[in-house]
Amino acid sequence: MTMTRQSIKAFLVALSLTVTLGEWATLARHEVQPTAPPPPTPKAIVRTVELPPIPTVVRPPDTNQPVSFQSEPVATLDLPPIPELPSIPQVSAPAPRQQRPHPVARTRSSR
Amino acid sequence: MNETMVPTMNDTRQRYHLRFHAMNCEMAAWVIAEDEQAARAQLAAVRDFVQEVEARLSRFNPDSELSRLNASPGQAVPVSPLLWDVLTWALDSARHTEGLYDPTMLSALEAAGYDRTFQEVTRRDDRSERTATSIPAGTWRDIRLDPAARTVTLPPGVRLDLAGVAKGWTADRAADQLAALGPCLVDIGGDIAVRGTPPETSGWPVGIMDPRDPEADLALLMVRDRGIATSGIDYRRWIRSGQTQHHIIDPRTRRPADTDLLTVTVIAPSAAQADLYALVTLILGSEEGWRYLSRQPDVEGLLMKQDGHLLITTHFTQYVYHPEIERREEYDAG
Numbered sequence: 001m002t003m004t005r006q007s008i009k010a011f012l013v014a015l016s017l018t019v020t021l022g023e024w025a026t027l028a029r030h031e032v033q034p035t036a037p038p039p040p041t042p043k044a045i046v047r048t049v050e051l052p053p054i055p056t057v058v059r060p061p062d063t064n065q066p067v068s069f070q071s072e073p074v075a076t077l078d079l080p081p082i083p084e085l086p087s088i089p090q091v092s093a094p095a096p097r098q099q100r101p102h103p104v105a106r107t108r109s110s111r
Numbered sequence: 112m113n114e115t116m117v118p119t120m121n122d123t124r125q126r127y128h129l130r131f132h133a134m135n136c137e138m139a140a141w142v143i144a145e146d147e148q149a150a151r152a153q154l155a156a157v158r159d160f161v162q163e164v165e166a167r168l169s170r171f172n173p174d175s176e177l178s179r180l181n182a183s184p185g186q187a188v189p190v191s192p193l194l195w196d197v198l199t200w201a202l203d204s205a206r207h208t209e210g211l212y213d214p215t216m217l218s219a220l221e222a223a224g225y226d227r228t229f230q231e232v233t234r235r236d237d238r239s240e241r242t243a244t245s246i247p248a249g250t251w252r253d254i255r256l257d258p259a260a261r262t263v264t265l266p267p268g269v270r271l272d273l274a275g276v277a278k279g280w281t282a283d284r285a286a287d288q289l290a291a292l293g294p295c296l297v298d299i300g301g302d303i304a305v306r307g308t309p310p311e312t313s314g315w316p317v318g319i320m321d322p323r324d325p326e327a328d329l330a331l332l333m334v335r336d337r338g339i340a341t342s343g344i345d346y347r348r349w350i351r352s353g354q355t356q357h358h359i360i361d362p363r364t365r366r367p368a369d370t371d372l373l374t375v376t377v378i379a380p381s382a383a384q385a386d387l388y389a390l391v392t393l394i395l396g397s398e399e400g401w402r403y404l405s406r407q408p409d410v411e412g413l414l415m416k417q418d419g420h421l422l423i424t425t426h427f428t429q430y431v432y433h434p435e436i437e438r439r440e441e442y443d444a445g
Contacts, residue, residue, distance in 0.1 A: 101432070103318035103331060104141055107376055108301035109343030110278065 124293060129154035133161045136300025140285060143309055144292040153292055157285045164281045167193055168273050170217060180263060181270040187262040195261050201276050204387045205251045211391045213362035215251050217272035223356045223367050278302040279340050279386025302340040304382040316432065319413060322374045331432040338382030342389035343374030361394050368394045377412040378430055397422060
């Protein structure tokens with residue numbers, strides 16, 4: 001029996017389709033494997049919380065504004081002239097501090 | 112002999128001193144003199160004199176002159192000029208203090224446990240019970256002196272202990288010997304006699320030992336022509352039958368004095384007087400003792416209580432060293 005070129009091509013196509021479908025079927029079996037049920041979730045207790053009012057945000061002053069160095073005019077004062085300091089009188093150097101004499105003897109109860 | 116020579120400024124004299132041990136105490140003598148040989152000879156004479164005093168007056172030596180006198184009650188015993196002089200001073204002191212100093216306290220002192228040298232007293236474990244009740248009351252008034260024959264007659268049962276006044280008396284006599292050479296100081300176990308002043312100073316520097324810290328001084332004194340003495344219960348004390356005893360006997364109770372004072376330092380015209388007043392003040396205690404001391408003419412004192420408080424008499428500070436005072440006196444002298 002001889003096969004034509006066309007029939008061989010058709011056979012190969014059919015074969016590859018069969019293999020592909022088989023792999024899909026295997027993957028599908030893995031995906032549907034049952035998993036452990038999720039833990040029961042506790043029932044949430046609904047409470048009403050009164051939140052404080054949101055404070056009003058005041059916009060800070062724009063610090064990027066240029067500063068003006070212009071000031072009010074200050075009245076000038078007539079200050080008396082600084083008197084010259086009198087000359088410091090010359091004093092002789094203090095006498096050197098006497099060294100405390102070492103006791104020649106020490107009185108004590110009899111020993 | 113331990114001697115040193117220290118040159119002094121603007122003065123051809125030099126300072127010599129001698130240290131030695133006697134009367135179970137440390138002694139020292141200083142003199143400022145020109146003649147080295149004379150100074151050495153006189154210092155040696157002072158040492159010999161102190162040793163003679165000890166040999167004659169020791170109550171621990173059974174062969175001493177005092178011990179022989181104590182062993183011969185009721186007899187007129189001839190005594191040496193030295194014992195005569197000390198005993199005369201002791202009896203004068205008893206009269207002057209109305210018996211607050213009493214030279215007949217030997218039996219009471221032995222009853223308290225001080226019946227041998229202090230080193231032996233502190234070594235032994237004495238649990239024996241002895242009281243002074245059987246000892247005759249103070250009978251110093253009954254001691255008979257015959258100046259012409261220089262004899263002493265002790266009443267039966269009376270024995271003498273002259274240690275309370277002998278050191279100060281000895282310091283005075285030794286200083287009198289040295290003073291012929293120049294300014295001098297004699298230290299007889301803490302009782303000090305001073306004659307004259309070292310050159311360029313207002314006096315001899317004398318420390319008052321702090322009884323709580325023997326390395327420190329309570330004050331530094333500058334003294335000339337005076338005696339300085341300290342009495343105290345800070346050192347010669349011992350335990351007997353579980354109770355602390357000391358060597359200062361109160362003649363009124365014939366027991367170790369019940370005093371709130373630890374030490375008393377007195378500056379007086381002589382070391383013998385300073386010795387006497389320090390002893391009596393210690394016996395009397397801080398309040399009465401301070402009043403007693405303040406009544407004595409030309410006498411000043413520093414009292415240390417057992418709680419550490421210090422009391423001084425009105426003019427005591429005139430003797431305390433002060434640099435400003437020293438300078439002023441130099442200017443006055445110049």
